Each structure stands twice: as C-alpha cells, then as structure tokens.
Amino acid sequence: xxxxxxxxxxxxxxxxxxxxxxxxxxxxxxxxxxxxxxxxxxxxxxxxxxxxxxxxxxxxxxxxxxxxxxxxxxxxxxxxxxxxxxxxxxxxxxxxxxxxxxxxxxxxxxxxxxxxxxxxxxxxxxxxxxxxxxxxxxxxxxxxxxxxxxxxxxxxxxxxxxxxxxxxxxxxxxxxxxxxxxxxxxxxxxxxxxxxxxxxxxxxxxxxxxxxxxxxxxxxxxxxxxxxxxxxxxxxx
Numbered sequence: 001x002x003x004x005x006x007x008x009x010x011x012x013x014x015x016x017x018x019x020x021x022x023x024x025x026x027x028x029x030x031x032x033x034x035x036x037x038x039x040x041x042x043x044x045x046x047x048x049x050x051x052x053x054x055x056x057x058x059x060x061x062x063x064x065x066x067x068x069x070x071x072x073x074x075x076x077x078x079x080x081x082x083x084x085x086x087x088x089x090x091x092x093x094x095x096x097x098x099x100x101x102x103x104x105x106x107x108x109x110x111x112x113x114x115x116x117x118x119x120x121x122x123x124x125x126x127x128x129x130x131x132x133x134x135x136x137x138x139x140x141x142x143x144x145x146x147x148x149x150x151x152x153x154x155x156x157x158x159x160x161x162x163x164x165x166x167x168x169x170x171x172x173x174x175x176x177x178x179x180x181x182x183x184x185x186x187x188x189x190x191x192x193x194x195x196x197x198x199x200x201x202x203x204x205x206x207x208x209x210x211x212x213x214x215x216x217x218x219x220x221x222x223x224x225x226x227x228x229x230x231x232x233x234x235x236x237x
Contacts (some may be wrong), residue, residue: 071224081216122175129172169217
C-alpha cells in the first residue's frame with residue numbers, strides 16, 4: 001500500500017491493518033453479544049415474573065403454567081365427586097317386604113323392612129368423610145386461586161391437606177365397600193345372609209356412591225402428584 005503524502009516508511013503495514021480490522025470486528029461482536037445476553041436475561045426475568053401471577057389461568061404453551069390449571073381442575077373434580085358421593089348415599093333408602101317363618105309348622109308372614117344409610121356405622125362414616133372432603137375441596141380451591149404459587153407455606157399446607165383427605169377417603173371407601181361386599185355376597189361362616197337380593201336398588205346406589213368417592217380420592221391423589229412435579233420443576237431452575 002502506498003498513501004499519497006506520506007513517506008513509505010510511515011505507512012502502516014498490511015499486518016497492522018488486518019489486526020486493527022479484526023480488533024474492531026471482535027469489539028463489535030462482543031458488544032452485540034452483550035446486548036443479546038442482556039435482552040435474553042430481561043425476557044427471562046419478565047417471563048418468571050408473569051408466571052407468578054398466572055393463578056388458575058395458565059397458558060397451554062408454557063409448561064410451568066399448566067400446573068395451576070391442573071390444580072384447579074382436579075380440585076373442582078374432587079369437589080363434585082365427593083358431593084355426589086355424599087348426596088347419593090344420604091338419599092339412599094329402600095322399603096321392601098320380607099317373609100319370616102318362625103317355625104316350620106307355622107306359615108311365613110310378611111314383614112316390612114327399610115334399608116337406610118344411618119343403619120350402618122360404616123355408611124355414616126362414609127358420608128362424614130366425603131362431607132369433610134367436599135368442604136376441604138371448596139376451601140382449598142379458593143386458597144389455591146389466591147395463593148397462585150407465590151407462597152411456599154400455602155402450597156405446603158395444601159399438600160398436607162390433600163394427603164390427609166386422601167387417607168380419609170381411603171378409609172371411608174374401604175369401610176363402605178366392606179359392608180357392601182357382605183351385603184352382596186353374604187358370609188356363610190358368620191351366617192350372614194345376602195341383602196342385595198332384597199334391596200337391589202339400595203345396593204346399586206351404594207356402589208355408585210363408593211365409585212364417585214373413589215374418583216374424588218383419585219383426584220386428590222393426582223393433586224399430590226402435581227404438587228410433587230411442580231416442586232421438582234422449581235428445584236431444577
């Protein structure tokens with residue numbers, strides 16, 4: 001290179017010009033990368049801040065926001081199923097007529113009998129447990145919507161409450177199912193006769209009530225799983 005007006009010895013060498021060009025390009029690249037990193041950090045901070053206020057209105061495109069939606073949906077399912085279970089069992093009643101023969105030499109005579117849930121302590125316990133679960137589902141739904149994942153202590157309380165409700169529902173369903181099994185099949189060793197042959201509608205409603213309560217128990221169990229997965233996702237951040 002030869003620049004007019006300058007002696008040849010004062011002209012910059014090609015290597016120096018190349019070094020200066022590369023230095024300028026490197027500085028420009030570093031500046032662009034710094035701006036890109038700052039912009040990306042700002043966008044991530046904005047997304048995390050918005051995720052804290054999503055409540056029960058999560059976006060299906062954000063994996064972290066699907067958990068509040070699942071939480072609300074499962075609590076509504078638990079609310080509905082436990083209410084149905086308690087109401088169906090509470091209104092279950094059937095009148096029937098059975099023939100009783102006191103002696104082989106005497107003719108059998110009809111006797112009017114009634115089957116009700118309050119005649120069995122297991123069914124009473126079943127209704128009490130499902131009523132408690134229904135009340136808890138209503139309260140926890142409001143608390144979950146108000147909490148919106150921002151308070152760790154609130155989430156821990158809901159997790160503990162869900163666990164207790166699952167245990168209560170399991171015991172209530174087990175007690176009711178045991179009585180229902182004896183009513184359907186009897187027990188020859190204890191000389192307990194079948195009763196569902198006489199009170200067929202009553203036994204059918206008991207079965208439906210236990211099935212609804214089991215669905216509610218499953219909903220609360222899934223809430224525990226959702227809470228566990230949410231805590232696992234937060235621990236990875």
